[in-house]
Amino acid sequence: MIAIQQATSDDLDRLVPLFDGYRQFYRQPSDAPAARAFLLDRFKQSESVIFIATRDNDAVGFTQLYPSFSSIAMAPIYVLSDLFVAHHARKQGIGRQLLEAAADFGRFVGASYLMLETAKSNTTAQALYEACGWLRDNEFYVYQITLTPTR
Secondary structure: EEEEEEEEHHHHHHHHHHHHHHHHEEEEEOOOOOHHHHHHHHHHHOOOOOEEEEEEEEEEEEEEEEEEOOOOOOOEEEEEEEEEOOOHHHOOOOOHHHHHHHHHHHHHHOOOOOOOOOOOOOEEEEEEHHHHHOOOOOOOOOOOOOOOOOO
């Protein structure tokens, strides 16, 4: 039985390996201490909402949402930044349950919509998103610029 709940700082020890695994999936070096510090800051500053999936008290997945706003909709939105399921727990519907928990949360807090981006090569995730009713944006391009801190 999979349980999905909103994570708190009490879940930090269980989240760190998942978050570190997520970053490694995107070809970042493993750095559990930095992952811990990053997540702890998100909890302390109330800057994100994290849902954790557990099976028999073992953390098997998570998703992280960041609040934002849409000027066009004049409403709050959430960016689903991270979704990860441990390799040994994949193909069991956990990703779908995490997406549903995120959508339920968004509805509950009155968000206009959720948005996400994923690597073009991540076709497995794309298939899941589309199966869950997410629509690929074909109207807008996403741009970014890498910044070097000045201080």
